[in-house]
Structure formats: C-alpha cells, structure tokens
Amino acid sequence: MATTPAAPAAGGAAILDTLGDFTSRENWDKFFALRGTGDSFEWYAEWDDLRAPLLSLLHGRDGGAEGGGRAPEILVPGCGSSVLSERLYDAGFRRVTNVDFSRVLVADMLRRHARARPEMRWRVMDMTDMQFTDGSFDVILDKGGLDALMEPEAGTKLGMKYLNEAKRVLKSGGKFVCLTLAESHVLALILSEFRFGWDMSIQAIGNESSKSAFQTFMLVMANDVIHSLEKENTIRESYSSGVDVTLSLRDLQLGAVGDLKVIIPGRRRMFILGDQGNSLYCYKAVLLDARKRTETFVYHCGVFIVPKVRAHEWLFASEEGQWHVVESAKAARLIMVFLDSRHANADMDVIKNDLSPLVKDLEPGNPEEEARIPFMMAGDGVKQREILQEVTSEITGPMVVEDVVYENSDEDQSSMTEKMFRRLIFKRNSGLVQSEALLVKDSTSDKADENNKKSPSASKKRRNQKKGPSGSKTVLRIDHSYLGSSYHSSIISGLSLIASALDSAAVAGTKVSTTVIGLGAGTLPMFLRGCLPFLDIKVVELDPLVEEVAKKYFGFSTDEQLQVHLGDGIKFIDDIAVANSGATTQQLMSTGNENNAVKILIVDVDSSDVSSGLSCPHANFVEDSFLLAVKKFLDEGGLFIINLVSRSSAVREMVVSRLKAAFEHLYSLHLEEDLNEVLFATPSERCLDNSNMDEAVAKLKAMLKFPVNVESDMKKLQKLQ
Numbered sequence: 001m002a003t004t005p006a007a008p009a010a011g012g013a014a015i016l017d018t019l020g021d022f023t024s025r026e027n028w029d030k031f032f033a034l035r036g037t038g039d040s041f042e043w044y045a046e047w048d049d050l051r052a053p054l055l056s057l058l059h060g061r062d063g064g065a066e067g068g069g070r071a072p073e074i075l076v077p078g079c080g081s082s083v084l085s086e087r088l089y090d091a092g093f094r095r096v097t098n099v100d101f102s103r104v105l106v107a108d109m110l111r112r113h114a115r116a117r118p119e120m121r122w123r124v125m126d127m128t129d130m131q132f133t134d135g136s137f138d139v140i141l142d143k144g145g146l147d148a149l150m151e152p153e154a155g156t157k158l159g160m161k162y163l164n165e166a167k168r169v170l171k172s173g174g175k176f177v178c179l180t181l182a183e184s185h186v187l188a189l190i191l192s193e194f195r196f197g198w199d200m201s202i203q204a205i206g207n208e209s210s211k212s213a214f215q216t217f218m219l220v221m222a223n224d225v226i227h228s229l230e231k232e233n234t235i236r237e238s239y240s241s242g243v244d245v246t247l248s249l250r251d252l253q254l255g256a257v258g259d260l261k262v263i264i265p266g267r268r269r270m271f272i273l274g275d276q277g278n279s280l281y282c283y284k285a286v287l288l289d290a291r292k293r294t295e296t297f298v299y300h301c302g303v304f305i306v307p308k309v310r311a312h313e314w315l316f317a318s319e320e321g322q323w324h325v326v327e328s329a330k331a332a333r334l335i336m337v338f339l340d341s342r343h344a345n346a347d348m349d350v351i352k353n354d355l356s357p358l359v360k361d362l363e364p365g366n367p368e369e370e371a372r373i374p375f376m377m378a379g380d381g382v383k384q385r386e387i388l389q390e391v392t393s394e395i396t397g398p399m400v401v402e403d404v405v406y407e408n409s410d411e412d413q414s415s416m417t418e419k420m421f422r423r424l425i426f427k428r429n430s431g432l433v434q435s436e437a438l439l440v441k442d443s444t445s446d447k448a449d450e451n452n453k454k455s456p457s458a459s460k461k462r463r464n465q466k467k468g469p470s471g472s473k474t475v476l477r478i479d480h481s482y483l484g485s486s487y488h489s490s491i492i493s494g495l496s497l498i499a500s501a502l503d504s505a506a507v508a509g510t511k512v513s514t515t516v517i518g519l520g521a522g523t524l525p526m527f528l529r530g531c532l533p534f535l536d537i538k539v540v541e542l543d544p545l546v547e548e549v550a551k552k553y554f555g556f557s558t559d560e561q562l563q564v565h566l567g568d569g570i571k572f573i574d575d576i577a578v579a580n581s582g583a584t585t586q587q588l589m590s591t592g593n594e595n596n597a598v599k600i601l602i603v604d605v606d607s608s609d610v611s612s613g614l615s616c617p618h619a620n621f622v623e624d625s626f627l628l629a630v631k632k633f634l635d636e637g638g639l640f641i642i643n644l645v646s647r648s649s650a651v652r653e654m655v656v657s658r659l660k661a662a663f664e665h666l667y668s669l670h671l672e673e674d675l676n677e678v679l680f681a682t683p684s685e686r687c688l689d690n691s692n693m694d695e696a697v698a699k700l701k702a703m704l705k706f707p708v709n710v711e712s713d714m715k716k717l718q719k720l721q
Contacts, residue, residue, distance in 0.1 A: 043080075047083055058072065071093065071095050072137075073171075074141055076140075077130070079100050079122075089117045094120070097123065098121065101125060101127070127165065140174070140176045141179075175220055204218075265293060268287065268322070271286075274354070281346075285335055287335055308341060386404075387402045396608075399427065399549060422554065423436045424521040435520040436485065437521060437555075442477045478523075478554050483708070490713050494667070498600075514601075515572075517602065517603045517621075522556030526555070526557075533705070538565055544566055570620055574629045576633050580635050599634050624662070642659075642678070644677045652677070655679075656720060660721045663681035664684055697710050
C-alpha cells in the first residue's frame with residue numbers, strides 16, 4: 001500500500017485525483033498505471049534526509065549489514081515506488097522484503113530490480129493481512145503506510161489491524177520503524193497500541209532535500225526482551241501484593257498483564273469485555289490462570305457466566321471463592337463473566353454468541369488449535385418461575401409480571417422457607433427488571449379464610465394463592481416494607497442530606513411535598529408512605545396500564561397521602577414551576593407553602609431509546625430546560641434525586657455537568673454492584689445538612705419506620721459540587 005501525499009507535485013493534480021480513497025486497491029493500480037513504468041515517487045522524506053538516521057539505526061542492530069553481524073530481515077510494507085528499498089539494498093542490507101497490494105506497482109518494481117538487485121523480494125500482499133509466519137522480520141520499516149490507512153474518515157479499524165499484523169510478524173527484540181507526518185490521530189493510535197512492553201523514541205527528520213513543506217518524523221518502537229522480562233516480574237509481584245486494577249480487553253491484548261498465550265500460575269486480573277460498536281453488551285470479567293499446574297485439566301480455557309442474582313455470593317464475589325470455581329471447572333484458564341442489569345432476561349444464546357469472539361482473543365496457546373472454549377454457568381439464579389401476566393402497552397411496550405423463587409444464596413442457607421419475589425419486567429429495554437417485590441404470607445388469611453370463600457372478592461384473593469409444600473394453599477401479599485432495588489435504598493439514605501428539615505416537619509406535624517416521576521410497580525412510593533408517614537406523595541405516571549398492573553399485582557393503592565397523576569412528568573413539573581414563578585410571596589403563603597419549606601422530587605424513569613447511551617432517565621429529563629424548571633419547582637428549598645444509568649462515561653459526564661450548572665450542590669451515590677448512580681442536587685444550602693453527616697444519618701434513621709442500611713450507603717456518598 002502506498003502513502004498519503006504531503007503535497008502534490010506540480011502538474012500531478014490529475015494523477016492524484018485518481019486516488020480519492022487511499023485504502024482502495026483499484027485506485028492505487030490506476031494511479032501507478034497512469035504514472036507509467038520505471039519512475040520512482042516520494043510522498044515525503046527523501047533518501048538524502050533519511051540516510052543518516054536510518055543507517056545509524058540499522059547498523060546499530062547486531063553489528064549491521066557490514067559490521068560482521070547477522071544481516072537483519074527487513075520488511076517494507078506499502079512500499080509503493082519509493083527508492084527507499086533500493087537505497088537500503090545498495091547500502092548493504094540485502095534481505096529486504098517489499099509488499100504492496102497493487103499488482104501494477106509490484107510488476108513494475110520487479111522489472112526494474114530483478115537483475116540489479118536479485119536478492120531483494122517483492123510480494124503482492126495486503127499489509128493488513130500478511131501471509132508471513134509469526135516472527136519473520138527483525139525490522140519493519142513503514143514509510144507512510146500507516147498514514148495512508150489512517151484517513152480521518154476511515155477511523156482506526158484498518159490501522160489497528162495493520163499494527164497487529166506488524167507486531168505478529170516482528171521477531172522478539174525487533175523494531176518497528178514508522179516514518180510519519182505524526183498527525184494527532186495517527187500518534188494516538190501508535191501510543192495506544194505500543195504502550196505495553198515497548199520502548200519508544202521519536203526524532204524529527206531534516207527536510208533539506210525534500211520538496212515537501214511538511215515535517216516528517218521517525219518513530220522507533222523496540223520490542224525490548226529485557227524490558228519485557230522486567231515488566232513480567234513486576235506483573236508477577238503485583239499478583240502477590242493484591243493489586244487489582246480494572247483493565248480493558250485491549251489492555252490485555254497489548255500485554256498489560258503479560259503474554260496472554262502463556263499460562264502464568266496464579267494470574268488474576270479484572271477487566272471489561274466488549275465496547276460499543278464491537279459487541280452488544282459490556283461485561284465485567286475476571287481472568288484467572290490456575291494457581292497450580294496439573295495434568296488433570298479438562299479445558300485449556302473456559303468461560304464461566306455468573307448471573308446478576310448470584311454475583312454477590314462468596315463463591316463468585318471473593319478472590320478465594322473464585323479460585324475454588326477455577327479448581328472445580330478444571331480449566332487451565334477461566335474467564336469469569338458477571339452479568340448485571342444490562343443483561344437481565346437477555347437470551348443466553350445471544351449472550352454466548354456475543355462473548356465468543358471476545359474470549360477467543362484471551363485463549364492461551366494450545367496444541368489443539370481447534371479446541372472449543374466451553375461455556376459454563378452458575379445458573380440464572382431462578383429456581384422457580386411462574387408468569388402471571390404478559391401485556392403490551394402502546395406507551396411502555398411489552399410487560400411481564402412473574403413470580404420467582406431464587407436459588408438459595410450462602411446467606412440464606414439457614415432459612416427453612418424459600419422467599420418468593422414478584423417482578424415487573426419491561427421487555428423494551430433488554431428485558432429490564434423494572435421492579436421487584438417480596439411476597440410474604442398474609443397473616444390475616446387463616447382467620448378470614450372461611451369468610452373469603454363467601455366474599456365477592458374471593459376470586460381476587462385466589463389470584464395470590466400459592467400451594468405450600470404439603471399442597472395447602474397460602475395467601476401471599478406484597479411486603480411494602482421491603483426494597484427490592486439497592487438504588488431505592490440509596491434514594492432513601494440520601495434523604496440524610498435534608499434530615500434536619502424532614503425532622504422539623506415531622507415534629508411540627510406538617511407534610512413534606514414529595515413528587516415521584518415514574519410509578520413502575522409502585523414499590524418505592526408505597527415504601528415511602530409507610531416508612532416516612534409525614535410525606536405527601538404524588539406519583540406522576542405516563543402510562544395508565546402501568547398503574548393498573550401495579551394495583552392488580554403489586555398491592556399498590558392510593559389515599560390522601562399517596563396519589564397518582566396520569567400525565568407527562570416534564571409537563572407536570574413545568575406547569576408548577578411556571579406557577580411558582582408567577583406567584584407572589586403572599587399567594588404562596590396562602591396556599592400553605594410556608595409549611596412546605598422542603599420539597600423532594602425523585603425521577604426514576606427508564607428510557608425507551610438507549611441509542612444515546614442513556615438507559616435511565618429519558619434524555620429529556622436531563623435537558624437544561626427541564627433542570628431549570630426543577631430548580632423553580634423546588635423553590636430554593638428542596639432535594640432533586642435522579643436515578644442515572646449510562647454505560648457511556650461521556651454521557652454521564654454530560655449529565656453531571658448540566659446538573660452542576662443548574663444547582664449549587666451536587667452529590668453522588670454510586671452502586672458498585674450495579675450500573676445505577678443516584679444523584680442528589682439542591683439549589684441552595686437552605687435545607688442542606690452538610691456540616692455533620694453522622695448526625696444527619698442518625699436523625700434520618702430515627703424517623704424511618706422500616707429498616708434501611710443508611711450508614712453503609714452514606715459511606716459511598718461523594719460530593720461532586
């Protein structure tokens with residue numbers, strides 16, 4: 001492949017116009033055909049300017065071509081019609097192999113050099129897919145080849161593929177020499193791809209002889225064996241010292257934890273599998289190389305999938321437990337993959353197909369090259385499942401209500417009774433488990449059993465009847481004192497930020513205005529009603545069918561303290577914000593707002609469109625206009641709580657940046673086991689407890705009617721502004 005032009009020669013514009021796409025084989029064939037035979041062409045960096053630095057570099061390797069040492073095997077990929085190869089040959093470096101994917105060019109170069117330089121080799125070959133064995137060359141000399149592949153419009157895919165090939169065919173201890181214009185996107189790729197196990201140097205090439213006005217640079221990447229051994233020792237030491245840094249799959253491929261083709265006993269590293277554009281999902285994973293070499297390995301490499309509901313168990317969450325899994329799996333290398341809310345209810349075949357090409361790159365060297373990598377699984381954690389209803393809403397899409405019994409985790413082994421949970425699933429978002437509620441035996445059902453049989457509501461009661469172990473029927477109800485989602489617990493704990501204002505309202509017997517946008521199964525508002533009785537709760541829900549499902553299957557009910565407004569949440573807040581802006585102080589006082597010194601607004605809605613990288617909330621809820629309306633809605637005295645779920649760090653930073661611009665104070669509670677991050681924003685310090693958080697936590701706990709692990713949650717609280 002030839003190289004990107006630095007500056008067209010006079011009268012050559014018509015010829016250059018034939019190229020267009022520098023990655024097209026047909027364009028290059030046409031270009032060289034128009035130029036004719038027997039003519040050399042340099043895009044940049046003439047030989048007179050390259051001679052001294054190049055020969056110094058090459059002579060310094062094993063004594064050079066004329067210093068009595070072994071003559072290096074040199075590869076010139078994308079050679080084009082440059083004189084570089086013939087000048088090297090004439091300088092004594094006879095073992096030069098040139099490749100280019102233009103047949104027109106290679107045929108011409110063979111005619112020109114076959115007699116004068118018989119030992120020099122020419123091959124028609126794509127530099128991104130070379131037919132050379134591993135470790136064939138001592139030096140790879142790239143003169144603009146990478147530049148040509150890295151046109152900004154083309155992205156990095158071809159460039160990465162080429163560099164992978166270059167590193168493959170380069171010998172251990174070899175050098176990759178890149179002559180480049182050093183544009184920022186090219187340098188970014190080079191620095192990324194050679195950041196582990198390579199020594200790098202750069203120098204500017206003089207251009208006294210060049211007709212180009214552009215500066216050429218020579219980058220030299222040396223695969224230093226001694227440096228690599230030292231790095232390997234550092235890596236081994238880090239295993240014993242417990243260093244645990246989350247890496248990317250690319251980091252591993254580039255050698256961040258040593259040679260992946262080699263099993264290093266006791267190697268354990270956390271990393272992220274997959275990314276946007278290359279896989280359907282991202283996965284948290286751990287690479288584990290068996291601590292002891294044994295002849296009883298059944299698999300040279302295996303994948304063990306851990307479902308979300310079991311990820312917290314000691315066997316999978318602790319390092320010691322993970323090593324037990326490795327021993328049980330009888331695998332020399334085990335890739336443990338953890339599923340989370342992103343993969344909820346996703347088809348397991350889809351998950352495996354998504355993982356297969358990703359884990360293939362992590363496979364160690366194996367004599368049986370065709371050996372398949374087996375998939376093992378801890379089970380989805382659901383021991384028993386009963387679907388109660390499947391319904392489709394024009395607004396929310398397909399929904400599923402199901403009762404499940406999870407397999408007992410370690411902490412539940414002593415319990416003689418199995419817990420049953422009722423789940424509401426929104427299938428539009430990768431099978432999102434929107435809500436989960438605990439089912440418990442209705443203590444009043446035994447006494448009222450005979451009356452219920454005669455009652456008109458008996459049929460409704462029977463919907464919640466389950467057969468017990470002996471075949472007897474048990475009436476179950478939703479336990480509204482239980483929070484099925486850990487981020488819901490974080491929302492409650494975060495109320496510590498306004499604990500004093502809440503305490504004052506509770507003591508005075510006044511109600512605290514609390515708005516929740518997004519009903520789901522109603523588990524959060526029902527918990528709030530029972531846990532903090534002085535809250536005046538209004539839930540805004542767009543979909544009437546969601547409310548119907550919540551009432552029918554999740555025991556959701558309304559009263560004077562808890563009401564539902566069916567409508568658009570954004571419009572609801574906008575209308576009140578406008579009213580607040582236009583109201584006078586006297587009007588606000590006459591409506592009783594003097595008692596509502598603090599307000600709470602909770603946004604907990606998922607997005608039907610995740611193409612923006614934002615799964616929760618919908619993008620409209622983080623627009624500047626809505627955030628401004630929220631500030632007016634709170635009227636300088638309240639707490640805005642938003643459940644944020646995004647796999648994109650850039651999107652997350654965008655949301656945080658907008659919240660910082662709109663609000664004076666911003667806090668974050670990030671759940672390590674989930675993607676959820678709960679953000680707390682307030683427009684002023686008027687109701688904020690930020691001087692003594694321990695005291696605020698104690699105040700909140702004293703007010704709560706249901707148990708919440710507030711101390712543990714608040715230890716994770718971070719102040720963002």
